[in-house]
Amino acid sequence: MxxxxxxxxxxxxxxxxxxxxxxxxxxxxxxxxxxxxxxxxxxxxxxxxxxxxxxxxxxxxxxxxxxxxxxxxxxxxxxxxxxxxxxxxxxxxxxxxxxxxxxxxxxxxxxxxxxxxxxxxxxxxxxxxxxxxxxxxxxxxxxxxxxxxxxxxxxxxxxxxxxxxxxNPPLKMIVIGAVHIAQPLLVMARLAEFDTLLIDPRPAFCSDARFPDQAIVDDWPDAALAKIELDARTAIVTLSHAPKIDDPAIKAALESDVFYLGCLGSSRTHEKRLDRLHADGFSPEQTARIHGPVGLDINSKTPAEIAISIMAEITQTLRGK
Incomplete structure (x- = not known):
């Protein structure tokens, strides 16, 4: 913005x-x-x-x-x-x-x-x-x-x-996965003056009709993120629930200076995610950077409420409180 x-x-x-x-x-x-x-x-x-x-x-x-x-x-x-x-x-x-x-x-x-x-x-x-x-x-x-x-x-x-x-450079949020939660989350991020980018290799999911006025890259996250500077003013949120889409983005984020990395999924899903990352050579110290399950625990249920919890956690992380 x-x-x-x-x-x-x-x-x-x-x-x-x-x-x-x-x-x-x-x-x-x-x-x-x-x-x-x-x-x-x-x-x-x-x-x-x-x-x-x-x-x-x-x-x-x-x-x-x-x-x-x-x-x-x-x-x-x-x-x-x-x-x-x-x-x-x-x-x-x-x-x-x-x-x-x-x-x-x-x-x-x-x-x-x-x-x-x-x-x-x-x-x-x-x-x-x-x-x-x-x-x-x-x-x-x-x-x-x-x-x-x-x-x-x-x-x-x-x-x-x-x-x-x-x-400071403008804040940037990269969302992986064009799911329902991404719709209110990207709107909230723009209101909070983040530059936003949506990445999803599935064209049917990331249509302009579902995400009007949103910058979209319909490519695999590893290829898309290789062309983007992931710096200390960048937040990455993975939402697809598909390891083959989310995991490459998580790995790229862990190898960068992004200030926030949040991943959607239950505690059980997050445990499996950590097992995969550790098997691929990432240390527990590295994976401790991941906010998972993503968002503050405010008993959110709907996509908009979950988006609020994610935006709140990103703000909390950014401001150091």
């Missing part, structure tokens, strides 16, 4: 390269009822065109005005809105809310080369963090060997005097 909230750095760089004056506004801290998280961004052009958001309403008007001034004088800004601020009240921060916003003119403050490097990393699905010290105006990019907990939790914020803005 892609929205204008996802491609702010790309938009800023494109506008700058077209000769427009551009500034980036970034939420640096929040408290209370702020509607956008730390790291949320908006890009402002000198003709008042904007993309993205830093709050839920009228704070944007003040941010745009300051951004236009920053574009003219080439100086950064740090703005603060709190419960006593009229514009913050209008934006919905009245319940004890507070928000701070940093404004950086592109070129004068945020270097174009640095912005281009950020855009390139995002295009290559490399996890990076933009680190800025507002006091001494130091800016750099670091990879995910730094601040591993922030990368895992998708959580931007301050580390000492440094503001760390996390740029």
């Amino acid at each position: 892609t929205t204008d909230f996802d491609n702010i750095p790309e938009t800023a760089l494109a506008w700058h390269r077209r000769g427009r004056g551009v500034a980036l506004a970034t939420v640096t801290s929040t408290w209370g009822s702020a509607l956008r998280p730390v790291g949320a961004q908006m890009v402002i052009a000198d003709d008042r065109e904007i993309a993205g958001s830093v709050s839920g309403g009228c704070v944007e008007a003040a941010v745009i005005a300051e951004a236009l001034a920053a574009i003219k004088d080439g100086q950064p800004r740090l703005m603060e809105f709190g419960v006593t601020n009229d514009e913050a009240f209008a934006a919905g921060l009245a319940c004890g809310g507070e928000i701070k916003v940093m404004i950086e003119p592109v070129g004068a403050v945020m270097g174009v080369d640095l912005l281009a490097d950020l855009v390139e990393a995002r295009a290559k699905r490399r996890a990076v963090a933009y680190v800025v010290n507002p006091e001494i105006q130091r800016r750099k990019l670091v990879d995910n060997t730094h601040y591993p907990d922030r990368f895992r939790r998708d959580k931007s914020g301050y580390e000492g005097d440094d503001l760390v803005i996390i740029h």
